[in-house]
Amino acid sequence: MTPAARRVLEAAARLFYERGIHAVGVDLIAHEAGVTKKTLYDRFGSKEQIVVEYLADRDERWRAFVARRLDAAPPEPAARVLAVFDASRAWAAEHSPKGCGMVNAHAEISDPEHPAHPVITGQKRWMLALFTGLAEGVRPAGAEPLARTLMLLHEGALVAHGLDMFPDAIGHAREQAHALLAAC
Numbered sequence: 481m482t483p484a485a486r487r488v489l490e491a492a493a494r495l496f497y498e499r500g501i502h503a504v505g506v507d508l509i510a511h512e513a514g515v516t517k518k519t520l521y522d523r524f525g526s527k528e529q530i531v532v533e534y535l536a537d538r539d540e541r542w543r544a545f546v547a548r549r550l551d552a553a554p555p556e557p558a559a560r561v562l563a564v565f566d567a568s569r570a571w572a573a574e575h576s577p578k579g580c581g582m583v584n585a586h587a588e589i590s591d592p593e594h595p596a597h598p599v600i601t602g603q604k605r606w607m608l609a610l611f612t613g614l615a616e617g618v619r620p621a622g623a624e625p626l627a628r629t630l631m632l633l634h635e636g637a638l639v640a641h642g643l644d645m646f647p648d649a650i651g652h653a654r655e656q657a658h659a660l661l662a663a664c
Contacts, residue, residue, distance in 0.1 A: 485523040487513040493534045497581055501531055501588045528595050531585070535599040538581050543606065545571055557617030558661040561630060564610065565654035568634060572641050572650055579642015583635070607631060619664045626664065633657050 481489070491512035495504040506527050510520045524530045546567045553563035578584065582600045589596050611634070612627035619626050637653030640646065 482523065484513070484515045484519050488515060488520050488523060488530065489533055489537060492530045493538065496531065496534055497576075497578065497584070501585060506530075531589070531596045532599060535582065535585055535596050535603075539599060539603045539606075542571065542603070546610070557614065558658075558664075561611070561614045561618065561661060562654060562658060564614070564630075565634065565637075565650060565657055568638065569648075569650040569654065572638070576638075576642070580635070580638040583639060584642065604635075607634070618661055622664075626660075629660060630657055633660075 488509060492504070492509045495509060495512060506517055506520055509527075509530065510517045513520070520530075524533065546564060549563045549567035549570075550560060553560045572579075582603045585596065586600045589600065591597060608627060608631050611630045612623055615623040615626040615630065633653045633656055637650045640649035640653075646652070
C-alpha cells in the first residue's frame with residue numbers, strides 16, 4: 481500500500497469509527513488524509529472499497545490481537561475462553577470506546593449485497609467458531625450451545641460497552657462467563 485493509500489485508510493478508519501460510515505464522505509477523507517479525491521479514487525476506486533478495506537484491516541488486527549492473548553493464556557480450556565473476554569476488554573480500552581466496529585458497521589450496512597457485508601459477518605462467524613473450538617475443551621458434548629452462550633455474553637457486552645450502559649460491561653460479561661464455565 482502506498483503512503484497516500486495508507487493515509488487514506490487511516491483517516492477513513494478514524495472518521496468511520498468516530499462519526500459513522502454514512503456520515504463521512506470522500507471529500508472529508510481526502511482532506512483528512514492530505515490527498516486529492518483523484519488519488520483516493522485511484523487507490524481504492526470507491527467509498528465502498530474504502531469501507532471494505534477499513535473493516536478488513538480492523539478485523540485482521542483484532543484476530544491477531546486475540547491470537548496473541550490466546551498464545552499467552554494458560555492451557556486450561558476455561559482460562560483460554562476467559563482470555564478472549566480479557567482481550568476484548570483490553571481492545572475496547574484502547575481501540576473501541578464506541579463499541580464493536582463491526583456491530584457499528586452492521587447498523588449502517590445490513591444489505592447482504594454490500595461488499596463490506598461479508599467482512600462484517602465473517603468476523604462474527606469467526607468469533608463463534610473461536611468460541612466453539614474453545615468450548616470443545618470445556619464441554620466436548622455440549623460445545624455448540626456453550627459457545628453460543630459465550631458469544632451472546634461477549635457480543636452483548638460489546639454493545640453495552642459501546643452504549644456506555646454501565647461500567648465495565650465486558651468485565652461483567654467475563655464474570656458471567658467464568659460462573660458459567662465453573663458450572664460445566
